[in-house]
Amino acid sequence: xxxxxxxxxxxxxxxxxxxxxxxxxxxxxxxxxxxxxxxxxxxxxxxxxxxxxxxxxxxxxxxxxxxxxxxxxxxxxxxxxxxxxxxxxxxxxxxxxxxxxxxxxxxxxxxxxxxxxxxxxxxxxxxxxxxxxxxxxxxxxxxxxxxxxxxxxxxxxxxxxxxxxxxxxxxxxxxxxxxxxxxxxxxxxxxxxxxxxxxxxxxxxxxxxxxxxxxxxxxxxxxxxxxxxxxxxxxxxxxxxxxxxxxxxxxxxxxxxxxxxxxxxxxxxxxxxxxxxxxxxxxxxxxxxxxxxxxxxxxxxxxxxxxxx
Numbered sequence: 001x002x003x004x005x006x007x008x009x010x011x012x013x014x015x016x017x018x019x020x021x022x023x024x025x026x027x028x029x030x031x032x033x034x035x036x037x038x039x040x041x042x043x044x045x046x047x048x049x050x051x052x053x054x055x056x057x058x059x060x061x062x063x064x065x066x067x068x069x070x071x072x073x074x075x076x077x078x079x080x081x082x083x084x085x086x087x088x089x090x091x092x093x094x095x096x097x098x099x100x101x102x103x104x105x106x107x108x109x110x111x112x113x114x115x116x117x118x119x120x121x122x123x124x125x126x127x128x129x130x131x132x133x134x135x136x137x138x139x140x141x142x143x144x145x146x147x148x149x150x151x152x153x154x155x156x157x158x159x160x161x162x163x164x165x166x167x168x169x170x171x172x173x174x175x176x177x178x179x180x181x182x183x184x185x186x187x188x189x190x191x192x193x194x195x196x197x198x199x200x201x202x203x204x205x206x207x208x209x210x211x212x213x214x215x216x217x218x219x220x221x222x223x224x225x226x227x228x229x230x231x232x233x234x235x236x237x238x239x240x241x242x243x244x245x246x247x248x249x250x251x252x253x254x255x256x257x258x259x260x261x262x263x264x265x266x267x268x269x270x271x272x273x274x275x276x277x278x279x280x281x282x283x284x285x286x287x288x289x290x291x292x293x294x295x296x297x298x299x300x301x302x303x304x305x306x307x308x309x
Contacts, residue, residue: 001164004029004068004090006083008038008056010128010256011100012074013136015145015170017045017052022168027057029064029086037134047128047138061085067092070161072145073099073106074124077271080106084113091118096157098122098147102189103271104182104279107150120158121178122147123185129256144171148178183232187223188242189255190276193269194219194293195246196258203251215289216246222287226276229283261300264309269297 001024005016008028020026020043030038035058045052059065061082068090075083080101091097091114098120099106110119127140145165149155165172175181192203195216199206206212220242224234245253260267273294280287303309 001025001070001160002066002068003027003164004059004064004066004071004087006071006073006087007075007079008034008043009074009076010130010136011124011126012072013043013130014045014126014128014138014143015072015074015100015124015168016056017043017054017136018143018168018170019164020054020056021052024164024168027059027065027068029059029061029090034134035060041133041135044135045128045138046135048141050138064090066090067095069095070164071095071097073097073101073110073122075101077101077103077106077268078266080109080271084109088113096120096161098145098161100124100145101271102268103186103275105271105275107179107182116150119150120147120161121150121182123175123178123181125185129259142171143169144173146172146175146178146181148175148181150179152177152179177232180232183227183230184234184238186272186276187220187227187234188238188245190272190290191216191219191223191242192246192253192255193257193272194223194290196254197261198289198293198296200262203246203248203253207247207249207251213247217243219289219293220246222280222285222290223276225285226280226283226287229285230279261297264304266301266304267297269294269301273297 003026005012006029008030016026043054043056097118099122123146125142125144128136128138131137162172227234257267277287277291277294
């Protein structure tokens with residue numbers, strides 16, 4: 001299968017490396033700075049028993065090649081619009097595009113740009129980051145990509161993609177309702193983002209003080225209420241997993257958005273939190289704590305736009 005991974009950061013680089021190591025025909029569409037780093041060091045993945053060393057095939061926005069059978073879109077939300085322009089020539093009549101971003105706005109953007117027939121739903125579950133050298137560090141066991149037709153129907157192309165992913169050691173269980181799965185991941189990540197960013201600490205640091213676990217429960221209740229009102233109630237098992245994750249004593253867990261906030265760089269706040277609160281208003285759901293977290297992050301973005309650290 002010819003595969004284009006758009007982005008070779010912590011998520012796209014990890015999954016693309018797994019697929020290339022398994023013998024798939026993988027190309028990486030990257031920006032010049034990332035391309036320079038990858039040419040110098042190669043694509044490296046370490047941690048959790050992983051040690052991959054690859055010389056990746058790199059393509060540019062001006063010449064992405066194609067058409068491809070599968071496009072894995074793994075850029076940050078702040079780069080979504082430019083990525084949509086870049087991948088146009090890579091998408092042919094038989095191409096399936098799987099977005100691995102958090103949130104839901106990417107589906108509307110992709111369908112508007114490429115047409116509904118090209119777009120699948122997608123959820124990535126992986127805990128990775130880039131170190132100072134640009135190498136990928138795997139920090140926890142999950143390596144999962146969920147995908148499916150947006151309308152929920154079975155399809156041969158989804159089965160073929162899942163087979164390729166599984167063959168590369170990437171868990172890809174059958175998903176009857178990928179849109180619901182995307183909403184449920186959004187509930188998890190928005191709760192985690194609000195929890196850590198509002199309190200400016202890791203999960204363990206917030207839970208070490210009075211009121212920490214209670215805040216996690218209230219944020220989860222708000223996010224889950226939005227998903228439920230949108231027609232995608234969060235199953236009890238997923239709520240229990242999120243609760244356990246956000247109340248774990250001593251946990252060093254932080255989302256990438258929190259790490260961007262602390263580093264003083266632009267974040268995906270509008271895509272992850274602001275969009276959720278806008279949808280909450282349209283659905284008549286009150287989300288005062290999520291609103292506060294979104295406001296907190298908008299101040300950060302405003303400060304950056306004004307040229308202040």
